[in-house]
Amino acid sequence: MSTSYLPPIGSARARLQAEEPRRPVASALQLPEEHVERIDQSHERCQALGLSRIERPDFSPLGRTDLSVVRERNQRLYAHASPVMEMLHDQIVESKSMVVLTDATGVILHSIGVDDFLSRASKVALAPGANWSEQYKGTNAVGTALIEERPVLVHADEHYLHANHFLTCSAAPILDPRGNILGVLDVSGDHRGYHQHTMGLVKMSARMIENHWLTDDYRNVMRLHFHSRVEFIGTLMEGIVAVSQDGKLVGANRGALEQLGLSGAALRMHSLSTLFGTTVAALVDRFRSPLATPLPLETNNGRQFHVYARFNWPVWQSFDTMLREQTGDLATGGAATAAGEAGSASASAPTASTPSPFAPSPFPPSGSAGPVSGAGSVAASGASPAGGAARDGLARLATGDAAVGSLLDKIRRVLNRDIPILVLGETGTGKELLARAIHQDSDRAKQPFVAVNCASIPDTLIEAELFGYEEGAFTGARRKGAVGKIVQANGGTLFLDEIGDMPIALQAHLLRVLQERQVTPLGSAKSVAVDVMLVCATHRNLREMIEQKTFREDLYYRLNGLAVRLPPLRERSDLLPLVERILERECGRTAPTLSAEVMRLFQAYAWPGNVRQLFNVLRTACVMAAGERVITRDHLSDDFIEDARRALDERQARAAVTPEGRAELTMPAAAALSSAAVAATAVADLPVSTLGSASLPPGVARGMPVEATPRSLEDIELMSIRTAVEAAGGNISVAAKQLGISRNTIYRKLRWNKPA
Numbered sequence: 197m198s199t200s201y202l203p204p205i206g207s208a209r210a211r212l213q214a215e216e217p218r219r220p221v222a223s224a225l226q227l228p229e230e231h232v233e234r235i236d237q238s239h240e241r242c243q244a245l246g247l248s249r250i251e252r253p254d255f256s257p258l259g260r261t262d263l264s265v266v267r268e269r270n271q272r273l274y275a276h277a278s279p280v281m282e283m284l285h286d287q288i289v290e291s292k293s294m295v296v297l298t299d300a301t302g303v304i305l306h307s308i309g310v311d312d313f314l315s316r317a318s319k320v321a322l323a324p325g326a327n328w329s330e331q332y333k334g335t336n337a338v339g340t341a342l343i344e345e346r347p348v349l350v351h352a353d354e355h356y357l358h359a360n361h362f363l364t365c366s367a368a369p370i371l372d373p374r375g376n377i378l379g380v381l382d383v384s385g386d387h388r389g390y391h392q393h394t395m396g397l398v399k400m401s402a403r404m405i406e407n408h409w410l411t412d413d414y415r416n417v418m419r420l421h422f423h424s425r426v427e428f429i430g431t432l433m434e435g436i437v438a439v440s441q442d443g444k445l446v447g448a449n450r451g452a453l454e455q456l457g458l459s460g461a462a463l464r465m466h467s468l469s470t471l472f473g474t475t476v477a478a479l480v481d482r483f484r485s486p487l488a489t490p491l492p493l494e495t496n497n498g499r500q501f502h503v504y505a506r507f508n509w510p511v512w513q514s515f516d517t518m519l520r521e522q523t524g525d526l527a528t529g530g531a532a533t534a535a536g537e538a539g540s541a542s543a544s545a546p547t548a549s550t551p552s553p554f555a556p557s558p559f560p561p562s563g564s565a566g567p568v569s570g571a572g573s574v575a576a577s578g579a580s581p582a583g584g585a586a587r588d589g590l591a592r593l594a595t596g597d598a599a600v601g602s603l604l605d606k607i608r609r610v611l612n613r614d615i616p617i618l619v620l621g622e623t624g625t626g627k628e629l630l631a632r633a634i635h636q637d638s639d640r641a642k643q644p645f646v647a648v649n650c651a652s653i654p655d656t657l658i659e660a661e662l663f664g665y666e667e668g669a670f671t672g673a674r675r676k677g678a679v680g681k682i683v684q685a686n687g688g689t690l691f692l693d694e695i696g697d698m699p700i701a702l703q704a705h706l707l708r709v710l711q712e713r714q715v716t717p718l719g720s721a722k723s724v725a726v727d728v729m730l731v732c733a734t735h736r737n738l739r740e741m742i743e744q745k746t747f748r749e750d751l752y753y754r755l756n757g758l759a760v761r762l763p764p765l766r767e768r769s770d771l772l773p774l775v776e777r778i779l780e781r782e783c784g785r786t787a788p789t790l791s792a793e794v795m796r797l798f799q800a801y802a803w804p805g806n807v808r809q810l811f812n813v814l815r816t817a818c819v820m821a822a823g824e825r826v827i828t829r830d831h832l833s834d835d836f837i838e839d840a841r842r843a844l845d846e847r848q849a850r851a852a853v854t855p856e857g858r859a860e861l862t863m864p865a866a867a868a869l870s871s872a873a874v875a876a877t878a879v880a881d882l883p884v885s886t887l888g889s890a891s892l893p894p895g896v897a898r899g900m901p902v903e904a905t906p907r908s909l910e911d912i913e914l915m916s917i918r919t920a921v922e923a924a925g926g927n928i929s930v931a932a933k934q935l936g937i938s939r940n941t942i943y944r945k946l947r948w949n950k951p952a
């Protein structure tokens with residue numbers, strides 16, 4: 197590589213002083229001097245390496261085999277990062293950027309982005325298999341973050357290679373609990389779309405991955421969640437420290453090291469007693485209670501924190517033994533359990549006939565990465581984890597529509613990861629059904645699913661309904677007070693439907709509860725720790741509401757770990773399978789089918805009420821059909837037929853005159869008709885057993901296979917006619933009557949000569 201054009205090392209900084217501003221980028225973006233220095237140092241490193249700024253970027257990514265070896269090696273990183281990347285991408289999707297994950301050497305393992313930008317990025321080798329360490333790509337966010345071991349923004353011409361000047365990149369290294377670099381998370385986009393919040397999102401996402409990694413590493417040991425401000429416990433800002441059974445501090449997240457002012461190595465020299473002046477047994481004792489509140493603790497160097505301890509059932513069991521050893525109950529308790537008899541009545545050594553607070557928790561099994569609250573364990577009924585339950589809730593919603601299929605995939609990836617899900621969609625699209633399926637497939641399936649419809653409760657009552665209230669908390673309150681919905685959902689799933697209708701005054705209260713994971717009932721001084729999976733839904737446009745200041749932005753980001761949009765029925769391509777599923781559910785095995793005419797009407801109709809409306813139309817039709825095998829127009833209400841007929845006529849008129857109209861006929865609803873389905877519905881109009889092939893007209897053969905994949909409504913129509921004619925044994929009049937069209941139309945459509 198040629199270096200002849202390069203200025204001597206050190207000149208970058210000299211130029212900084214000579215030409216003002218040296219870095220217009222930094223001053224335009226109001227970046228600190230420290231940033232400018234970091235970029236300059238990186239440029240100096242690149243010059244020392246002899247990199248040329250004008251050379252084409254290195255286009256020699258790893259081959260497929262090498263890349264799969266690297267991916268295999270980083271499988272765990274990928275598993276933890278991928279749901280977070282999806283979530284991050286959802287946040288930045290409108291900015292035409294991409295999310296990139298690299299390993300600890302800078303090799304891109306995975307990227308997500310809009311096709312448009314991905315193809316631009318691939319032109320500068322910003323694609324899987326390429327190495328973006330400084331050594332190969334000069335100054336860039338990934339490579340420079342790896343060297344600096346901290347988050348780095350590299351914008352436009354701060355990139356060393358000219359070819360990369362169109363980019364703006366924000367990257368943060370991902371560290372394991374011992375401080376080793378696992379990889380880098382990066383968001384890259386067109387520099388004109390730079391947004392100052394991107395770096396914040398990347399840093400938060402990297403922390404999220406680190407916290408999952410730590411929780412996964414130390415799922416069977418106690419974890420202390422702490423912060424100097426109590427409201428930050430349970431947020432990404434909290435410190436997490438892992439404690440072994442003998443009280444040694446074995447790992448920590450970045451937040452913990454920052455707050456404690458310790459390096460990872462220094463932390464590992466400490467124990468619970470030397471750093472926090474407490475013991476494992478004391479923490480177990482305190483945090484076994486569902487009402488336990490964070491404990492104020494002071495470190496050996498005088499820093500004060502609020503600490504919350506979490507542990508799951510293997511820890512409980514071993515501590516059970518430990519505590520019983522300490523209280524001398526082990527012999528009696530152990531003997532009684534072994535003999536299956538009632539044993540010691542000691543509070544810490546429960547009898548065999550009373551549920552033990554040390555019974556295995558029904559919360560995520562040890563294989564789960566999700567945090568498990570000690571408090572939640574105590575509330576356990578002793579039921580086994582949901583592992584044995586049928587986890588087909590989400591699968592049952594997959595009826596063939598690609599958009600629905602893809603959102604179900606996204607949800608599966610974040611399930612049990614403590615990531616809140618926001619379901620968007622028009623009314624009646626099945627948001628609540630989806631929330632229930634998420635719960636059913638989660639590790640919390642055996643715990644409560646509590647739904648609150650924020651739109652249907654008067655504003656004045658939502659607060660009491662959600663948070664509960666103490667006896668006499670307000671006029672009209674029930675004498676004994678009431679447990680709020682959030683506490684009712686403890687251990688399970690809280691579904692906040694129509695969250696966009698939550699009064700703004702209450703949004704701050706809800707945010708506080710979600711951050712602190714504690715609820716204080718109205719009129720009470722005591723708070724209750726809660727551990728809920730949160731699913732929210734709305735048909736409103738929350739972003740617009742944020743702009744209009746009717747929805748809090750901070751609450752929006754707290755609820756929106758993963759946002760998914762359920763498509764309206766008119767955009768779905770699985771109308772027929774949906775119809776079949778609903779009919780099956782309503783009528784069981786004797787479910788009727790739809791006549792070809794009804795199916796055409798269904799397809800033309802726009803379904804403003806979505807699946808709910810479809811469901812209601814079918815339920816009425818089932819009752820009207822009362823045991824008949826086919827639902828015909830006689831089983832539909834007149835106003836529905838009128839609207840659907842009009843829609844069908846309009847479609848056909850458009851199809852007749854414009855290519856757009858023809859194209860419209862190939863849109864999702866039309867595509868929903870598989871050939872088999874059409875045959876089934878049309879043939880169902882007349883019993884198959886009555887068919888004979890002898891008298892069939894030309895072009896219609898007995899059991900004739902209709903085209904495998906119809907391309908337009910016209911194709912479908914033709915197939916329906918052929919099948920109906922076949923079903924009528926070649927009798928055009930019967931077929932015409934059955935289809936609700938004239939004999940002439942049938943002849944014309946089948947291109948026969950009209951008989952004399």
Ligand SMILES: Nc1ncnc2c1ncn2[C@@H]1O[C@H](COP(=O)(O)OP(=O)(O)OP(=O)(O)O)[C@@H](O)[C@H]1O
Nearest residue numbers: 593622623624625626627628629630735807808811
């Ligand atoms: N995929 C589906 N399969 C079968 N039935 C469905 C499906 N989706 C929705 N439904 C039915 O449609 C009706 C409406 O569903 P749901 O209440 O979940 O919609 P929603 O979007 O929450 O409505 P809203 O916006 O009014 O709260 C329910 O009867 C539900 O059973």
